[in-house]
Amino acid sequence: MSTISPDALSPIREAKKITTLTFRRKKERGEVISMLTAYDYPTALAIDQAGIDCILVGDSLGMVVLGYPNTLPVTMDEMLHHSRAVSRGARYALLVGDMPFMSYQAAVSDAVRNAGRFLQEGGMDAVKLEGGRERAEAVRQIVSAGIPVMGHIGLTPQSVNQIGGFRPQGRDAAAAKRLLGDALILQDAGSFSLVLESVPARLAKMISGRLEIPTIGIGAGAGCDGQVLVTHDVLGLFDRFTPKFVKKYADLHAEMSRAFDQYRLEIENHIFPSEQHSVEMPDAEWQEFLDRISQ
Numbered sequence: 001m002s003t004i005s006p007d008a009l010s011p012i013r014e015a016k017k018i019t020t021l022t023f024r025r026k027k028e029r030g031e032v033i034s035m036l037t038a039y040d041y042p043t044a045l046a047i048d049q050a051g052i053d054c055i056l057v058g059d060s061l062g063m064v065v066l067g068y069p070n071t072l073p074v075t076m077d078e079m080l081h082h083s084r085a086v087s088r089g090a091r092y093a094l095l096v097g098d099m100p101f102m103s104y105q106a107a108v109s110d111a112v113r114n115a116g117r118f119l120q121e122g123g124m125d126a127v128k129l130e131g132g133r134e135r136a137e138a139v140r141q142i143v144s145a146g147i148p149v150m151g152h153i154g155l156t157p158q159s160v161n162q163i164g165g166f167r168p169q170g171r172d173a174a175a176a177k178r179l180l181g182d183a184l185i186l187q188d189a190g191s192f193s194l195v196l197e198s199v200p201a202r203l204a205k206m207i208s209g210r211l212e213i214p215t216i217g218i219g220a221g222a223g224c225d226g227q228v229l230v231t232h233d234v235l236g237l238f239d240r241f242t243p244k245f246v247k248k249y250a251d252l253h254a255e256m257s258r259a260f261d262q263y264r265l266e267i268e269n270h271i272f273p274s275e276q277h278s279v280e281m282p283d284a285e286w287q288e289f290l291d292r293i294s295q
């Protein structure tokens, strides 16, 4: 098992904003791209300080923060609200806003207008949208408006009802061929990068080798040009279910429960607040106050 030197943790990051050009250069140099989701200011701050290249304000927000059963109820207003919070916390990472369900599917003009809102109102640098060849025209038009687009194929959670659940994609020859075709079409339409979610590792590696733009894998093996995970999964904050491809780096749900239990116990046993956590006033002022109210 390889170990990581403590010096590599929390690197003093090169004080340079990550751009879509950085993505392209990293791929050319064979450097791996790191990406995580965030939905609020403190998480964005910590991810940015850890030197992660890209923060996605994912519509996974709906499940891991807002408690919806899937991502379908998420609205543009919710996405913009959380995008603004993230943009206040991150200085260096490339910020990508995830276009929610029905913000780009009905008409290309909606897609361009809503993509623009992520930059104008949400403080994002780019947008992501789900789907393959059927989204090529929307991608082309958004890009021609000057907005960088990250594609997303494979398991596309906004199509959960069509694909029959959160299940891996591209596992037979025909589906694999279609995914490769979609990847090439999205690159051709102008996407600067492509998320491959829950697809066989050897297919993801092959697609990554065929594309000039970087691929970002989630449940797609080590052959992608970058990796993304949902932060609440990484931190053990979302306990409804954990996909097979998630690696938990902390168990913050358990840590939160421990802290809340301790807080309740200390209140019930008059341990908190102690003098240390209280505010006092000078004795003379207190005496004068008592004199005044007794008159």
Ligand code: KIV
Pocket: 037, 056, 057, 058, 059, 060, 061, 098, 152, 195, 218, 228, 229, 230
């Ligand atoms: O919404 C999200 O968090 C995503 C990632 C899983 C890629 O789309």
